[in-house]
Amino acid sequence: MTSRKNISNLFVPEPEFRPGDLPDYSSINLDKEQWPGKPDPLVDAFETEAHATGLVRAMKLNGEVYGEWNPELEPDVLIMGLRNMLLTRIVDKRMFAMQRQGKLSFYMKSIGEEAISVATAMALRDSDMVFPTYRQQGILMTRGWPVLDLMNQCLSNKADRLDGKAIPICYSVRDKGFYSISGNLGTQTIQAVGWAMACAYKGTNDIAATFTGEGATAEGDFHYALNFASTYRAPVIINVVNNQWAISTFQGMAAGQSRSFASRGLGFGLASLRVDGNDFLAVYAAVQWAAQRARNGGGATVIEHFTYRKEGHSTSDDPSAYRPKGEAKIWPFGDPIDRLKEHLIKLGKWSQEQQDALIDELKAHVLETYKKAESLGTLATPTDINPATMFEQVFEDVPTHLRRQRQELGI
Amino acid sequence: MTSRKNISNLFVPEPEFRPGDLPDYSSINLDKEQWPGKPDPLVDAFETEAHATGLVRAMKLNGEVYGEWNPELEPDVLIMGLRNMLLTRIVDKRMFAMQRQGKLSFYMKSIGEEAISVATAMALRDSDMVFPTYRQQGILMTRGWPVLDLMNQCLSNKADRLDGKAIPICYSVRDKGFYSISGNLGTQTIQAVGWAMACAYKGTNDIAATFTGEGATAEGDFHYALNFASTYRAPVIINVVNNQWAISTFQGMAAGQSRSFASRGLGFGLASLRVDGNDFLAVYAAVQWAAQRARNGGGATVIEHFTYRKEGHSTSDDPSAYRPKGEAKIWPFGDPIDRLKEHLIKLGKWSQEQQDALIDELKAHVLETYKKAESLGTLATPTDINPATMFEQVFEDVPTHLRRQRQELGI
Amino acid sequence: MTKDGKKQMNMIEAIRSAMDVKMSQDPDVLVFGEDVGYFGGVFRCTAGLQEKHGLHRCFDTPIAEGGIIGAAVGMGAYGLRPVVEIQFADYIYPAYDQICSEAARLRYRSNGEFTAPLTIRTPVGGGIHGGQTHSQSPEALFTHIAGLKTIIPSNPYDAKGLLIKAIEDNDPVLFLEPKRLYNGPFSGDPHMPARNWSKHELGLVPEGHYTIDFEKARTHRAGTDLTILCYGTMVWVAEAAVEATGVNAEILDLRSLMPLDLEAIVQSVNKTGRCLILHEATRTSGFGAELIAEVQQHCFYALEKPIVRVTGWDTPYPHALEWEYFPGLERCSDAIVRIMED
C-alpha cells in the first residue's frame, strides 16, 4: 500500500497531527508573546498589518489582564457574559443529547467558541443586524431570545415559529437582529454588506456584522463581501471564526500559505484584526473597536477569531476519525468560559461556588424549558404542523399553481 | 436637478476625471520614484510587499534603463519584441477598421497594452499554457500563429478553424499554448490553476500563466484562483492587467480602498509584483522571475501590470462618454512601443528609419494577409460554413437527439 | 411627442422610464450594476438616472454578478427595493446561487420574516451576432426555482408596466429583456427591413405610473385555428409567420412565465385544438416543455395534433450560423403549415 505522501510535484497540505499522533503545542507559549497594541479606531487600514497577523489579546490563560485591549467592563457585564456563554453551552449539550434520542434531526454545537458570539453580541447594539452561521447561537442567548423558541424550532413542533420549514439551527429572528441562517455557506457575508450599505444609504447609525467559518472563506461570496465592503466603505464587521476545522478539513486547506485569515482583508484595504477568540475581553474589545470604526465612517473591519472547534462538526460527525482524540484538551488557548471565570475570580467578583450555582440554575432552566418544548411535540411524534403551510411563504401570496398543487395534495 | 454627489452616507467611489475635466497627472513623476529591487525568485512571499504596492520598472520613459530589473536581453530579442508589438497594433487597427466596414461583428484592440502580452510570451516557454483574456492577442503574434488564421476567425469565413462557432477575438490555439478564450470574465483564472496543478501532478516543468483585467478580479473565480494556487502551490502566474478601465467603470470600483491589485496576492501568501506594464523590460523581467519561482517549486506569483487602455473597450464602445478625451495621451506612463524603441535607439541598435521601415513592412504584410482572408469570405457575405457543423463538438459524438434536430433543420 | 400623457418610446426608453418613475416615487428604489451609473448601461437603459437621482441611487458595481445580487438581497431584506442589471443574461450564472438559494428562498426559510424584493433586469436572446456569450435565453433555468417570478416583455408598453409591477412586487423578480427588441419588432428574418418602435402602437407609452399584472397573458392576435404560445422576440416572429402563412392563429404573448396564465392558454387551445410553442432557448428542458406538459394535461381531449415546439437547437449559440440556429420566420412558418395539415 502506498504511503500517504506526495509522489508527484503536486503539493497537498496536511495538518500537523492526525489520529494516532500525539499533538504537541509546546512551542506555543502565549503568555510570553508580544501582542499588538490598540490603535485609534479610525487608523489607516494598512497600519493594522501587525494586528492582522499577530493576535489581539486582553487576558492571559489564567484570567490576568494585560496590554491595551482590555475593554474594562463592569463586573456585572462580565458576569452577564459568563452567564450567556454558560447558557449557550448548556443548551447545546441538552439539544445534542436529545438528537441522540431522535427528538430532532440534527444539531450543531458551538462548544469552545461561545466567547465569540456572546462578546460580539454584547459589544454591538441590539439594532445592529448580525448575519450568523450555525455556530453563533450565543448571540440569541445574549439578546434574550427565549430558549423555548429555539427548542421548538429544533424539535419542529407545532410551536415552531418557522412552521417546520427550516432545519434545526437555521434560526431566523428578525426582532433580535438575527438574520435568517442559510444552509449554504458563505452567502450571507455579501448580504451583510448589502444590509450595511442600506444602513448607510438610510443614514442610520446601525451597522451589520457577519460571520463565516474559516473554511467557508474560500467561497466567492467572501471575496464579494470584502470587495463591496471596501468599495462602498460599508459599515460592516466581517468575522471569520477560525476554529481550525471545516468538518474533517483542517484550516490550512483554506488558508494555503497565508499568514492568517485576517490578512485577506488587508489586500482590500480593510482594517484587519486577528483575535484570541477564546478571550472574551479581547473579542469584546475588537468588536467594539470595529463597530466604532464602522459607525464613524471608517468602513469595514475583518476580524479573525482564532479558536478551536472542541467537538464534532455536527451530530453527524465523529472527529476522532480525522484528528487526534485529545487535541481539544491540549489546545493551548484554553476554554473561553474558564478563562472569563478565572478573570472574574481574580477581580474578586466571583467564586467557584457562584459558578457552580449558576450552572445548576441554568441547567434547571434549560431542562424545564426543554420539557415544555417536548410537550409541544418533537420530530419523533407525528407533526402537528398544518400541511397547507408548506405552500405559504414561497411567495407573498399563494399563486394559482400552488393553490392547484395544494388541492392535489387534498388540502 | 440633483448634482452628482453623495447625499446619503453611502460612499460611491468616482474616478478623478470625467468628460469635461482636464486630467492632471503632474503629481506623478516616474523618473523620480524609488522602485523596489529584485529579490531572489524563491524569496518568502511576504517579502514582496514592497513590490506588490510599489512598481517594478526597468527603464525610464525615455528608454534609459536603471535599477535591478533589467533583464539584459540581446538586441535582436528586443527588436523581436518591438516587431511583435508593432504587428499586434497594426493587426488591431486593421481589424477595427474592417469592423467599421461591417466585415466582422465585433473586435477588441489591445493598443497601449502590447508590452504585457508580448513580453510575457517571450519570457515564457512555448510549452507553458497561457489562459488569456481578449486583450492578449500579442501572445499569438509572438508565438507565430499566422495572422491569416486570426483574421479568418474574426471574419467567420470558411477557413475559420473554429467553424464560426466562436465570436471574433475568442481564439483557441492549442498548438501555440493558447487556451480557448471564454466570453465569461474571470473563469479561466482558476482553470489555469487547475492546469498548473496538472503540470505539477505530471511532474513536467511547464507552468501556466493566466490573465484577467483588473475589473474582472472582482469575480469569485479570481478568489478561487488565488486560494487554490496558494493551497496547492501551483506553478502558475496570475497576471492582472490593470488598464484603469472596465468598459466605462474606473479601476477604483474593483480596487476599493486597496493599495494595488497585486496586494490581493499577499493575503494568500503569494509572491506579488506590481509592474509598469508599459515597460517591456520590466514585464519581461517580472514574468521571468515568476516563471523561475514557479518552476522551482516556489508556487504562484500575482503580477499586476499597471497600464492604460488607450482606446475604447471594443468596437461597440466610445470612451469619450465617460472619461476625458485627452486622457490617454497625457497618461504619464508613455507608450510601450515608443519606450522600447527609444531604448533600442539609446543602445545604438535601432533608428527611427528602421522603425518606419518595419512599420511599412508589417502594414503591407497585414494588408496583404487581410486581402487573402477577405477573399475567403466575411461576415457580410453569405456564410460558407456547413450548417451541419453547428451540431458537432457539442459532445465528442453527435448524439441521437442532435441528429434528430439536424434532420429537422433539413440537413 | 406627448399625446394624452403618452409618449412614443422604444423599449430602452420604456424600461428607463419605469425605473425613473419608481425612483421618483420611492427613495428606497436603488439601481445598480456593471456600467449602469455614470455611463448609463451598455444598452443605455439607465442613462441619465444617476445624473437625475444622484450617485448613491444609481451606481456602478465591481464586476461580480454574485456580489451584485448578494448585496441586493441584503438591501432587500433591510427594506430597500434594489433594481439591478446583469449586463447580459449569459453572465448571470456567477449569481445563480445567490438568486436561487438565497433571493428565491429567503422568504420561505424565514417563514416570511425576511424577504428579497429585488428586481433583476437582464438582456436575453440572440439575433445580434453576439455568439454564445451574448445571446442566451436562460428562462427555464429560473422557472424551475420555487420563489422566483420570471417576466419577459415583448414591447415597450408592456415592458414599462411590467417593470414597475416588478419593482413594487415583494418577491424577487427576474425581468428578462429581449435585446433584439430594444429598438423595434423583429420578424425573424434578418433580411427584411428593420422596423422600429417609433410608429408602433405598442410603442406609445404613458409617461407616468401604471402597472400590468403578472400571470396575465396578452392576446397578441386573436384567432380560431391554432394557438401559438410565445414570449419575447418570438411574439414578433410568430406574427410574421402567421402573416406569411395566412393561418388564422391566436398568438398568446405569455409575458409572465412564472406565475403563468394557464387559464388563458387552456381556453385558447381548447378552442383551436392545435398548439405551437416557440422559444429561442435550447430545446431540451426549455420552457416549452413545461407549456406542453400543462397543455397536454388540460387540453388532452381537445388536441387534434401533437403540440409542436420550434426552438433554438440543443447547442451553444453559434456565431456565424446564427440564422441557422435562430428559430426564425422560415422555421416557424413551416411549423405552422405542418401543424395545420390534417
Add this chain to the structure above:
Amino acid sequence: MTKDGKKQMNMIEAIRSAMDVKMSQDPDVLVFGEDVGYFGGVFRCTAGLQEKHGLHRCFDTPIAEGGIIGAAVGMGAYGLRPVVEIQFADYIYPAYDQICSEAARLRYRSNGEFTAPLTIRTPVGGGIHGGQTHSQSPEALFTHIAGLKTIIPSNPYDAKGLLIKAIEDNDPVLFLEPKRLYNGPFSGDPHMPARNWSKHELGLVPEGHYTIDFEKARTHRAGTDLTILCYGTMVWVAEAAVEATGVNAEILDLRSLMPLDLEAIVQSVNKTGRCLILHEATRTSGFGAELIAEVQQHCFYALEKPIVRVTGWDTPYPHALEWEYFPGLERCSDAIVRIMED
C-alpha cells in the same frame, strides 16, 4: 463475499469501487472535493482511496464549489480525468457558471481543441430529513445545458457501471447519486421497514471493470398497461406503488437523462397507451416536463389518457413536512389508480 468476481455492495461501496478501479487503471484519474481525502467524504464514498492511491490522487479542497469545478476544467483540458465530489447537490450552484459556461461549452467554443472530461459526483434527493439544503434534485437545471451529460443511477450495479463509463467519457458528466438509496431501496413510505442492498440482486456487483452505456434505459419491470418513467429513488417508489395497486405497469429506469433513451420510452408508451412520470424535483420546468413533451409528440396517437406527473411541489423542501412534500408511495399509488381509470 466474492461470488464469480462479484460482491454484495451497497451504493456507496459500488461508487467507491468504480473510482478505485479507474484510479488503479489510469494514473490520470484524480479524485477531490470537500472532505473526500483523509476522511473519505461525508457519505464515505471515497473512504480509503487516499490511503491506497496517495495524497496527491485523492485530496481535500477548499470549500469552493466553483473553484473545485474550475480547477477540474483546467485539469481536464490538460488531459487528466478529474472526478470531483460536490458534497450535496444543493451546494452545486456556486459552480453553476463553471459547469454550464465552461465545462459544458469548452469543447464547442474551441471546436474540439480543448475538452473537459470531468465527472461531477453529487448526492441528490430527499427523504433523510435534510430540509431545503440537503434534499434538492436539480437535474433539470442541467439537462437544459447543451454539452453536459446527466446520469442518475438507482442501484449499486448501475451506479458502478455508469460511473466508470462517466469517468471514461470524454465529455463532462454530472453523476447524481440518490442519497436515500445509498444503503438500500426505498419504498416511498418511511413507516415501512428499511431495506438494504445486502441481499438484493442489484447489489451484487462485479469487483472489476465494467461499463453501462449511456442513453440506455433499464426496464425495471416489464408490463403492458401503463408506462412509468422514473429515475433514482423514484424507481423504488414506483415498484412499491405498482405492487400496492396490482397494475401491470412497465417501469423504465431512465438512468441517463441526457442523452435520453427516447426509443425505449416511445416503444413502451406506444404499447401501453398510458404514461406516468415520477420525480422528486419541483414540478414546474422539472425533467418530467421534457419527458412529457417528447412522449406526447412521439406517442400522440397511442395515448389514451393525459400523461400525468407526480413530483415534488413547487416549494423549497420543507423540513418537518418532508413526507407531505415527497412524492411517496401513497401519492404514486393514487396516481396509478387514477390514470388506469377509463
